[in-house]
Amino acid sequence: MKSKILALLGSALISGTAMAGGYQVNLASQRQIGMGHTGTGLLTGTSSIFFNPGAMSHIGYNGVTIGGSALISKIAYSAPESYGVTARTDNPMGTPFQAYGVYNITDKLSAGLGVYTPFGSTANWGDEWGGRYALNQLQLQAIFVQPTVSYAITDKLGIGIGLTYVAGSVNLQRSVPVQSQDGSEGSIELDGNAEPAFGFNAGIYFQPTEKLSLGVSYRSKVNMQLEQGDVMFSNIPAAARGNFPDGTTFNAELPLPSTLSFGLGFKATERLTLAADVNYVGWDAYERLRFDFSQNVAGSPFSEANRNYENAFIYRIGGEYMVNDALALRAGAYLDKTPVQDGYLTPETPDSDSRGLSAGIGYSVSENISIDASFLYINKKERTDDANLSNGVPGTFKAVAYIPGIGLNFKF
Amino acid sequence: MKKYFYKSSMLALMAGVFLTSCDPEIDTPASSAGQADFTSYVAVGNSLSAGYADQGLSRAGQLSSVPAILAEQFKAVGGGEFKQPLFTEAQRNGSGYLRLAGFTPQGSPILLPVTTDLAIRSQNPTLYAKYTDNINNLAIPGIRTADIKTVGYGSPMANPYFERLTDNPMQTYLAYVQEQAQAANHTFFSAWMAENDVLGYATSGGFSGNLTDVGVFQTNYSELIDALTADGEKGIAVTVPNVTAIPFFTTVGPTLKMGLKAQGATAIMALTKNTPTRIPLIVENIKDATGGTALIPLTAAAYAPLIGTPTGKWWSDNIPRSILGSTLEAYGVDTLQALGTPQNPWPSALLLDDAEQADILARTTAFNDYIKANAQTKNLAVWDAFTFFSNIQSGFSADGVNYSPAYITGNLFSLDGVHPTPRGYAIIANEMIKAINAKYNSNVPQVDVTQYRTVQFPN
Numbered sequence: 001m002k003s004k005i006l007a008l009l010g011s012a013l014i015s016g017t018a019m020a021g022g023y024q025v026n027l028a029s030q031r032q033i034g035m036g037h038t039g040t041g042l043l044t045g046t047s048s049i050f051f052n053p054g055a056m057s058h059i060g061y062n063g064v065t066i067g068g069s070a071l072i073s074k075i076a077y078s079a080p081e082s083y084g085v086t087a088r089t090d091n092p093m094g095t096p097f098q099a100y101g102v103y104n105i106t107d108k109l110s111a112g113l114g115v116y117t118p119f120g121s122t123a124n125w126g127d128e129w130g131g132r133y134a135l136n137q138l139q140l141q142a143i144f145v146q147p148t149v150s151y152a153i154t155d156k157l158g159i160g161i162g163l164t165y166v167a168g169s170v171n172l173q174r175s176v177p178v179q180s181q182d183g184s185e186g187s188i189e190l191d192g193n194a195e196p197a198f199g200f201n202a203g204i205y206f207q208p209t210e211k212l213s214l215g216v217s218y219r220s221k222v223n224m225q226l227e228q229g230d231v232m233f234s235n236i237p238a239a240a241r242g243n244f245p246d247g248t249t250f251n252a253e254l255p256l257p258s259t260l261s262f263g264l265g266f267k268a269t270e271r272l273t274l275a276a277d278v279n280y281v282g283w284d285a286y287e288r289l290r291f292d293f294s295q296n297v298a299g300s301p302f303s304e305a306n307r308n309y310e311n312a313f314i315y316r317i318g319g320e321y322m323v324n325d326a327l328a329l330r331a332g333a334y335l336d337k338t339p340v341q342d343g344y345l346t347p348e349t350p351d352s353d354s355r356g357l358s359a360g361i362g363y364s365v366s367e368n369i370s371i372d373a374s375f376l377y378i379n380k381k382e383r384t385d386d387a388n389l390s391n392g393v394p395g396t397f398k399a400v401a402y403i404p405g406i407g408l409n410f411k412f
Numbered sequence: 413m414k415k416y417f418y419k420s421s422m423l424a425l426m427a428g429v430f431l432t433s434c435d436p437e438i439d440t441p442a443s444s445a446g447q448a449d450f451t452s453y454v455a456v457g458n459s460l461s462a463g464y465a466d467q468g469l470s471r472a473g474q475l476s477s478v479p480a481i482l483a484e485q486f487k488a489v490g491g492g493e494f495k496q497p498l499f500t501e502a503q504r505n506g507s508g509y510l511r512l513a514g515f516t517p518q519g520s521p522i523l524l525p526v527t528t529d530l531a532i533r534s535q536n537p538t539l540y541a542k543y544t545d546n547i548n549n550l551a552i553p554g555i556r557t558a559d560i561k562t563v564g565y566g567s568p569m570a571n572p573y574f575e576r577l578t579d580n581p582m583q584t585y586l587a588y589v590q591e592q593a594q595a596a597n598h599t600f601f602s603a604w605m606a607e608n609d610v611l612g613y614a615t616s617g618g619f620s621g622n623l624t625d626v627g628v629f630q631t632n633y634s635e636l637i638d639a640l641t642a643d644g645e646k647g648i649a650v651t652v653p654n655v656t657a658i659p660f661f662t663t664v665g666p667t668l669k670m671g672l673k674a675q676g677a678t679a680i681m682a683l684t685k686n687t688p689t690r691i692p693l694i695v696e697n698i699k700d701a702t703g704g705t706a707l708i709p710l711t712a713a714a715y716a717p718l719i720g721t722p723t724g725k726w727w728s729d730n731i732p733r734s735i736l737g738s739t740l741e742a743y744g745v746d747t748l749q750a751l752g753t754p755q756n757p758w759p760s761a762l763l764l765d766d767a768e769q770a771d772i773l774a775r776t777t778a779f780n781d782y783i784k785a786n787a788q789t790k791n792l793a794v795w796d797a798f799t800f801f802s803n804i805q806s807g808f809s810a811d812g813v814n815y816s817p818a819y820i821t822g823n824l825f826s827l828d829g830v831h832p833t834p835r836g837y838a839i840i841a842n843e844m845i846k847a848i849n850a851k852y853n854s855n856v857p858q859v860d861v862t863q864y865r866t867v868q869f870p871n
Contacts, residue, residue: 398436
């Protein structure tokens with residue numbers, strides 16, 4: 001028994017689970033992370049608020065879940081023809097989290113509230129690397145709050161919809177290629193909070209037989225609007241300061257793309273559940289990164305760089321094995337196709353096709369309390385790009401992430 | 413069970429800690445020397461190899477010279493120590509140089525000389541602190557290929573940068589190179605020699621200085637390369653860039669053109685070459701972004717505002733008082749007349765006209781043809797600086813920085829408008845590395861050019 005768990009853990013550690021494409025962060029449930037983040041066609045418990053609101057009315061209990069992950073990501077960079085790694089990120093640990101509560105109002109109708117973080121990005125390259133004029137560091141955060149209702153039309157069919165309220169912030173820092181005689185270099189920092197924005201998350205859950213379940217869900221695009229964000233300059237030499245005026249503000253818009261998901265669940269035996277999901281992410285909403293300034297910066301009222309992301313698929317499989325009534329072992333894998341086209345790579349999200357491997361454990365401490373732990377390893381394909389279409393930094397990037405997480409479930 | 417769960421989560425935690433210490437790696441090709449041997453590298457050349465910038469040679473400039481950057485990159489593929497005739501820290505400002513002190517209300521740069529911590533040991537003639545140890549960077553600011561066999565070129569009355577290095581004033585530069593190359597037992601070299609064989613004539617607007625005779629150039633250049641390849645050593649030769657494309661010639665013209673047009677002038681009279689011949693300088697033909705070919709050197713900035721007023725300022729600034737009267741007479745100049753009229757023409761030194769440019773281009777092409785043919789015979793790598801600088805005339809962008817041959821704002825050229833900034837030198841070093849790698853199947857790593865400065869502004 002012990003060796004079995006160790007074997008599973010070992011395989012997870014050698015391969016692991018992957019991060020999402022672009023600046024999406026698919027870490028919405030500790031149980032589901034363990035299963036390759038499948039769940040659209042499953043009853044995932046309270047996290048059905050995220051995976052498929054249509055399934056929420058079928059979970060059959062009132063419950064609360066809280067959980068979080070420690071996202072440790074590392075990116076290496078090799079400048080063209082440098083024959084070695086020339087820069088590495090020093091990223092702070094990310095802390096995506098989730099909280100869900102579900103209450104069954106009647107047998108058929110349930111209501112719930114979810115708080116989760118499906119988008120975010122952190123990259124800290126520092127202010128010495130060769131790409132510092134493109135990026136020193138970026139911090140993008142978005143929190144979704146989603147009140148949700150779900151209705152069980154029959155024993156086999158459920159529908160649900162939630163309103164998503166989205167709050168977010170962006171902080172971006174770059175070096176400015178203007179030097180003082182003391183050798184110091186200028187820098188610019190853009191910092192802003194998004195205006196409140198709204199979207200929705202809807203789903204249908206269908207369980208035709210005892211063994212088989214299906215689901216489809218759609219989370220809408222939300223545009224994060226940043227208005228009157230602060231533009232701060234430092235170390236600009238006096239003679240150039242007119243080009244970088246104090247008190248400048250910026251407006252910007254960042255789309256958080258839609259996700260259409262199909263999922264399948266199959267109860268192979270009394271103890272083994274298998275799942276598969278396909279996500280289709282509407283990344284083509286992200287055409288450009290544009291900052292409009294309240295006064296000219298470096299002689300221009302705006303700064304713009306093309307992104308031209310493409311829509312992308314994510315393929316997921318996962319499984320859960322109930323060792324006994326209390327202990328569940330989970331594993332999963334996924335392939336997340338990159339939305340970034342050739343020529344458009346950036347140091348903000350030096351994205352490429354990513355492979356994810358996950359493992360997880362669930363343990364019921366009592367009738368009402370259970371714990372889920374997960375570990376996800378993400379390995380993005382090494383990618384070399386000229387970055388000539390995105391004002392990016394040419395070279396080769398390679399990213400990995402290690403994401404342990406833990407969650408608590410209460411039923412009542 | 414509980415205990416078991418605890419144990420396995422501790423294991424998971426420990427595994428997590430272990431994994432987070434695993435950094436991603438990138439499968440790059442390994443650096444390698446290929447068919448070249450970089451163990452001992454020597455550089456011959458002029459100011460462009462010495463690290464000269466901002467109209468002077470300083471310790472900081474020496475430390476970011478092209479050969480110094482190359483030598484640092486060669487270390488990854490077996491390169492050894494590279495000694496330069498560095499000015500000491502106490503004399504770090506070397507010959508002195510120009511710094512940017514600010515801008516006039518009209519936006520013209522204010523340049524001031526740096527006069528502290530110099531390495532000047534004699535004022536008249538100007539001589540610099542001696543450095544006669546064996547070195548690897550043998551570059552001499554100001555040297556022409558025509559000078560390398562001149563006896564006495566290292567004397568106090570000749571080139572102070574060579575005087576500084578040699579302990580024998582009668583030694584020729586060629587003999588010095590042979591001596592130093594032997595002492596270094598060199599395995600690789602760079603030779604970037606020929607700029608000053610056209611540059612002096614160009615920057616003087618065709619008024620003074622000579623274009624080196626092609627025959628003399630070929631003889632001297634081949635003897636230099638022969639000395640460096642005596643034992644079959646490998647190396648890289650560099651062609652002469654088109655010197656008329658540097659900011660020294662492209663900065664003042666557009667302003668002058670705009671000013672003259674605003675006054676309704678269509679032409680002024682000017683002298684050409686070192687002759688009393690007058691030619692018209694057609695205002696429309698002054699080179700700017702919209703067209704034109706006539707080039708106005710940076711040295712004209714102080715005299716451009718005097719057009720239309722009676723003045724002999726350029727002549728009295730540049731011609732010794734003892735011969736001023738006879739010189740004015742020889743060129744038929746009446747300084748009581750307005751500058752730009754046939755009686756007081758625009759000095760030849762402040763204009764590089766079409767005929768002068770054609771002479772320079774023809775000579776440059778002749779030199780470059782010879783440099784390339786010689787390199788082919790000797791099986792050397794070639795970096796074609798002429799093609800490179802021709803191709804970047806409209807500018808380029810790298811790692812989020814815009815580069816162009818524009819004065820100050822273009823990031824490539826230093827305040828003298830002729831010599832690159834350290835950033836410009838680093839970009840050149842990478843281009844040379846590309847040529848070396850292509851020739852010798854080596855993988856010499858490129859340098860991160862952003863670690864080298866551009867023009868620095870006052871705080």
